[in-house]
Amino acid sequence: MRSLVLFLVQYGGVGLFFVLEAVCLYLVVNYNQQQKDIWLNSSNIISGSILNFRSDISQYYNLSEFADSLAADNARLKARLNNAQFVQTILMDSIQDVEREQQYTYISARIVNSTIHLHNNTFTIDRGRKHGIRPHMGVIDSNPGGGIVGIVTNVSENYSVVMALLHQGIKIPAALRRNKYHGFLSWQPSNPKIINLIDVPKHAEIRRKDTIETSTYSALFPAGIPVGIVDTFWQDQGSNFHTISANLINDLGNVQYVYVVNNLMKGEVEKLEEEASGE
Amino acid sequence: MNSSTIKHGIRFVLLVLAQILIFKSIDLDTNGFSYFTIFIYPIFILLLPIRTPTVFVVLMGFLIGLTVDVFYDSLGVHAGASVFSAFIRSAILNVLEPRGGYEVNASPTKSSYGINFFFRYAATFMFFHTLVYFSLEIFTPVYFNEIFIRTVFSFILSMLFIIVFQYLFNPKE
Numbered sequence: 001m002r003s004l005v006l007f008l009v010q011y012g013g014v015g016l017f018f019v020l021e022a023v024c025l026y027l028v029v030n031y032n033q034q035q036k037d038i039w040l041n042s043s044n045i046i047s048g049s050i051l052n053f054r055s056d057i058s059q060y061y062n063l064s065e066f067a068d069s070l071a072a073d074n075a076r077l078k079a080r081l082n083n084a085q086f087v088q089t090i091l092m093d094s095i096q097d098v099e100r101e102q103q104y105t106y107i108s109a110r111i112v113n114s115t116i117h118l119h120n121n122t123f124t125i126d127r128g129r130k131h132g133i134r135p136h137m138g139v140i141d142s143n144p145g146g147g148i149v150g151i152v153t154n155v156s157e158n159y160s161v162v163m164a165l166l167h168q169g170i171k172i173p174a175a176l177r178r179n180k181y182h183g184f185l186s187w188q189p190s191n192p193k194i195i196n197l198i199d200v201p202k203h204a205e206i207r208r209k210d211t212i213e214t215s216t217y218s219a220l221f222p223a224g225i226p227v228g229i230v231d232t233f234w235q236d237q238g239s240n241f242h243t244i245s246a247n248l249i250n251d252l253g254n255v256q257y258v259y260v261v262n263n264l265m266k267g268e269v270e271k272l273e274e275e276a277s278g279e
Numbered sequence: 280m281n282s283s284t285i286k287h288g289i290r291f292v293l294l295v296l297a298q299i300l301i302f303k304s305i306d307l308d309t310n311g312f313s314y315f316t317i318f319i320y321p322i323f324i325l326l327l328p329i330r331t332p333t334v335f336v337v338l339m340g341f342l343i344g345l346t347v348d349v350f351y352d353s354l355g356v357h358a359g360a361s362v363f364s365a366f367i368r369s370a371i372l373n374v375l376e377p378r379g380g381y382e383v384n385a386s387p388t389k390s391s392y393g394i395n396f397f398f399r400y401a402a403t404f405m406f407f408h409t410l411v412y413f414s415l416e417i418f419t420p421v422y423f424n425e426i427f428i429r430t431v432f433s434f435i436l437s438m439l440f441i442i443v444f445q446y447l448f449n450p451k452e
């Protein structure tokens with residue numbers, strides 16, 4: 001008991017100091033109008049900013065959900081653009097009867113796995129058969145500037161594998177925007193930012209900075225999506241074609257959201273072409 | 280109850296009376312804004328014997344501050360400042376300790392350790408006392424300028440009276 005008293009006398013100062021300071025603060029705030037007002041006011045400011053901080057954080061955690069819903073919205077809107085419609089306009093006499101039919105719809109998807117530094121690169125996306133994805137569908141970037149990503153090769157219930165543009169097996173029809181000369185996109189395993197456009201006719205006039213876009217020949221992609229910007233071009237010896245080296249418009253290293261293109265008329269075209277070649 | 284305790288008790292009462300009867304009415308009130316408050320009652324805490332345990336000093340600080348508060352109608356403001364300055368008193372004394380150490384029953388007075396010592400001791404003590412006092416009174420860092428100006432004015436005037444007190448009464452303990 002005596003040692004307890006001694007202990008308190010020796011070291012109780014700090015404790016007593018804090019207790020009495022707290023008591024004083026309590027008295028100040030409760031018995032002085034001016035300080036009371038300031039106290040209430042600033043505690044509101046503090047609690048308000050804490051609440052704000054909390055909602056900021058929860059918003060951050062809801063961000064991916066939010067982005068998903070935006071991507072779905074975008075897919076719906078994209079399907080209403082002109083290049084997603086098949087124009088059924090028939091010119092008869094001078095009466096123009098404009099009629100459009102839905103040709104492309106879009107399924108938004110998120111990339112869950114990707115490679116860009118291999119010789120044959122692929123992406124995995126979190127949409128599959130259940131969501132309407134089938135092999136040989138085109139995949140485009142969600143980037144508003146354009147850019148395509150690849151072609152669906154394998155589909156499971158919930159996921160799909162996409163053969164990336166950076167894959168040696170890729171061969172996608174594309175054209176120069178300025179004069180509509182066609183070629184095929186093809187990739188050499190060298191630089192994930194550069195794509196080649198091969199088999200461009202020898203007489204095509206090519207300029208640096210020309211835009212390469214998806215062509216109307218492709219059943220996988222809507223026409224007119226920018227793919228790359230012409231950097232250099234050359235003619236291989238003894239060849240009748242130009243090869244163009246172009247910088248990709250999108251960076252495949254950081255793509256997050258993509259749209260899978262569903263061409264509603266692809267079956268019809270394929271069937272017809274099959275019939276024609278069978279004859 | 281020895282004579283020293285009685286002496287300090289009487290000093291407590293007289294200082295509080297002086298504070299609330301004389302110094303409370305001295306202020307240059309301009310448009311309801313007083314630039315300074317003269318603190319005389321902290322002399323009680325200042326002159327408590329050096330070996331007084333911090334617990335006791337803090338408790339005394341609280342008591343005298345609260346007593347003054349009752350008359351100033353500012354419950355907790357003087358008490359808060361006094362508790363703070365009482366708490367740091369031992370730290371100030373430690374820093375200012377003379378080479379030979381303090382004598383056993385001495386008080387930190389001008390007569391025991393000289394005016395030089397007392398001035399530094401009282402100045403440090405009073406600076407924190409006034410600073411905490413005005414921080415509690417104004418209660419918002421928004422008016423930092425006001426806190427600063429009033430701290431400086433009050434500090435100078437209070438120090439003047441505290442030194443005068445030392446020369447006037449020259450207390451031994």
